[in-house]
Amino acid sequence: MVKSNTAVMQYPKSEMDQLSDLMDEYGEEIKRLAFTYTKNWQQAEDITQEIFISVYNNLNDFREQSTIKTWIYRIAINKCKDYVRSWHYTSTLLTNTFYQKSDDLSPEEEYLQNEQKEQISQLILQLPIKFREVIILYYFKEFSLEEISATLEINLNTVKSRLRRAKKNMETKMDRKGGV
Amino acid sequence: MDKVLKEMKDDFENYLNPNRVFSEQEKRRILNHVRHQNDNDSKKMYVPKIISSFTLVSLCALIVFLVLNFTDAGEKSQPANLHKEKTVVKQDPVKKEPVKTLPKYSDKEILDKAIFLQSHIAIGMVEKEVIDLFGTDYKELDSSDSESGASKIIGYNMLVHDSSFTYKFSDSVDFESLLRRDISIQFFIGFTNEGKMIWANINYPQGKDIYTTSLNSSGKTTEKYNPETNSTEKIKEERNPYAAFPPTLTTEEKAILEKLKEDLNENHLRNLSPISIAKIYVEANLQRRNDVVYALYTDQKDLIRWTKDEDENIPDSDRGSTEQIIKQFNNLENGKFIQTNNNEGYIEFLVSPDADAKSGFKMVKDEDGIWNVAFMPIQ
Numbered sequence: 001m002v003k004s005n006t007a008v009m010q011y012p013k014s015e016m017d018q019l020s021d022l023m024d025e026y027g028e029e030i031k032r033l034a035f036t037y038t039k040n041w042q043q044a045e046d047i048t049q050e051i052f053i054s055v056y057n058n059l060n061d062f063r064e065q066s067t068i069k070t071w072i073y074r075i076a077i078n079k080c081k082d083y084v085r086s087w088h089y090t091s092t093l094l095t096n097t098f099y100q101k102s103d104d105l106s107p108e109e110e111y112l113q114n115e116q117k118e119q120i121s122q123l124i125l126q127l128p129i130k131f132r133e134v135i136i137l138y139y140f141k142e143f144s145l146e147e148i149s150a151t152l153e154i155n156l157n158t159v160k161s162r163l164r165r166a167k168k169n170m171e172t173k174m175d176r177k178g179g180v
Numbered sequence: 181m182d183k184v185l186k187e188m189k190d191d192f193e194n195y196l197n198p199n200r201v202f203s204e205q206e207k208r209r210i211l212n213h214v215r216h217q218n219d220n221d222s223k224k225m226y227v228p229k230i231i232s233s234f235t236l237v238s239l240c241a242l243i244v245f246l247v248l249n250f251t252d253a254g255e256k257s258q259p260a261n262l263h264k265e266k267t268v269v270k271q272d273p274v275k276k277e278p279v280k281t282l283p284k285y286s287d288k289e290i291l292d293k294a295i296f297l298q299s300h301i302a303i304g305m306v307e308k309e310v311i312d313l314f315g316t317d318y319k320e321l322d323s324s325d326s327e328s329g330a331s332k333i334i335g336y337n338m339l340v341h342d343s344s345f346t347y348k349f350s351d352s353v354d355f356e357s358l359l360r361r362d363i364s365i366q367f368f369i370g371f372t373n374e375g376k377m378i379w380a381n382i383n384y385p386q387g388k389d390i391y392t393t394s395l396n397s398s399g400k401t402t403e404k405y406n407p408e409t410n411s412t413e414k415i416k417e418e419r420n421p422y423a424a425f426p427p428t429l430t431t432e433e434k435a436i437l438e439k440l441k442e443d444l445n446e447n448h449l450r451n452l453s454p455i456s457i458a459k460i461y462v463e464a465n466l467q468r469r470n471d472v473v474y475a476l477y478t479d480q481k482d483l484i485r486w487t488k489d490e491d492e493n494i495p496d497s498d499r500g501s502t503e504q505i506i507k508q509f510n511n512l513e514n515g516k517f518i519q520t521n522n523n524e525g526y527i528e529f530l531v532s533p534d535a536d537a538k539s540g541f542k543m544v545k546d547e548d549g550i551w552n553v554a555f556m557p558i559q
Contacts, residue, residue: 020211027202035196042315045206052210053217117188121195139185140192167181174181 019056022072027052029141030076036136037080039125047083051076070151073141077133077151084129123170131166134159205293205339284361285339287386293339293365294384294393301369303397305377307332310369319347323370330370330378339364353392355407358385391415398425426466426506427459427513437463437472444475446550454517454543454551458527461553462509466502470494478544478552485555507531508558512541525551 030051034044054075062071124135133152137143145163149156285293300313311318314336323333335349341362348357349366357363368381379396386404393402399419405412429437432452437460439448449457457476464472474491478484500508508531515529527541542554 016211019214023207023210027207028200031202032193032196042317049210053214056214117191118195120184120188121192140189171181
């Protein structure tokens with residue numbers, strides 16, 4: 001279960017103070033989440049700023065039907081997807097991909113990269129976004145299936161099916177590489 | 181797969197980045213942005229109120245004007261002394277609200293960031309490491325006139341007042357923007373052909389001064405510049421104990437090297453000390469004047485190891501790179517000449533503090549009484 005939010009429970013607090021508390025509580029994980037979409041820290045930083053500004057602007061709209069965590073994640077994921085669809089992202093993607101390919105790894109680094117968990121981490125980031133996000137939310141952000149469904153605004157069966165297909169996809173790739 | 185994924189939450193986060201990625205500064209920037217947005221919004225909120233107040237006042241003024249005019253019309257038929265003097269109340273011009281700007285970074289915050297930069301950079305870092313660390317918000321600058329040996333220079337403007345300053349660079353350090361804190365830190369990095377950091381330069385304001393910390397292979401220096409008095413003061417210098425420097429020739433030694441370049445006549449060396457001759461030898465090597473280098477070798481037949489013709493055929497690649505030459509003869513000028521017999525001696529010197537042993541640079545006094553360099557002088 002998602003931990004209950006502490007940041008917006010402590011009323012009365014100014015909206016600025018609430019925003020500050022929310023950033024203390026979620027800043028780190030939201031920026032990391034943004035990175036899993038953009039794979040670029042600078043872009044993740046820009047999006048994180050947009051996300052929290054949006055959170056601030058919509059604080060009054062927050063209904064306690066969902067937890068603040070799922071609410072912030074919904075805003076974050078929507079922002080990330082908007083960004084990934086944008087011209088700016090697609091125009092910089094090529095440069096970044098090229099950059100990664102030109103990276104020469106030392107034998108030690110290569111060995112480390114070949115470690116199973118790192119391989120899996122790498123595979124997760126290579127998954128299509130719709131698979132990547134369910135894996136990350138479910139396994140690493142401790143969301144329940146229902147919460148993923150609410151956050152991504154897709155039905156529960158779709159969440160289950162995407163999780164299954166994501167894992168299948170990774171297993172196939174691992175088999176090809178001679179992994180798990 | 182399910183089991184592995186369940187166990188690897190921390191591994192995944194470490195894979196993304198083992199360090200904290202959301203900093204206090206980012207948080208502050210967001211809060212500043214929101215504050216700024218609020219200021220603008222509140223201004224917008226006041227506009228309709230101001231307009232309606234203004235309309236109301238205008239209406240009242242119009243009514244008063246009409247009433248007074250109407251009264252005046254009636255009064256005009258009365259005696260002049262009954263006219264009341266009108267008092268004109270001069271209103272103060274509307275006071276302009278000061279333009280609210282985004283709060284700027286304090287000197288403490290700027291200094292913290294500058295210290296962070298200094299502690300995270302190192303000569304020899306590759307470009308990718310630099311960009312991973314400091315982000316992609318840099319601008320590539322013209323390096324064609326660079327005298328620093330950099331074939332690529334990039335610049336970062338950090339902790340900027342607003343985003344329009346992110347890529348604002350001129351030919352030199354932007355003192356004005358730094359003093360206004362529009363840009364809190366201007367950070368320049370030079371890379372070699374191979375993409376390795378060769379130097380870095382961090383400029384930041386503190387009070388009315390601009391501090392510049394320069395980092396290169398010889399160490400780190402911090403200077404304070406005051407634009408008002410145009411004065412520079414060295415604050416701190418940390419020399420890299422392992423750094424190597426070419427010898428510094430005196431005016432006399434330079435003049436003799438120039439004469440040697442012209443006529444290769446070793447008589448110019450007659451009154452020079454063995455250490456001065458050795459310094460000229462190193463400098464001639466660095467200048468790739470192989471003819472001068474050969475002229476400085478001993479003429480004693482039994483000590484000649486190769487002829488001038490053979491010397492001319494030695495490829496440059498076998499003569500050592502500039503860096504190798506500097507390292508090999510580093511600190512020679514501070515060495516001590518030890519004469520072992522009438523015609524021989526050597527300069528004892530320490531190339532670096534961590535060297536296992538002292539080096540020796542062999543010198544030979546020829547029959548003409550002039551000290552020359554022995555072939556293969558390093559023992």
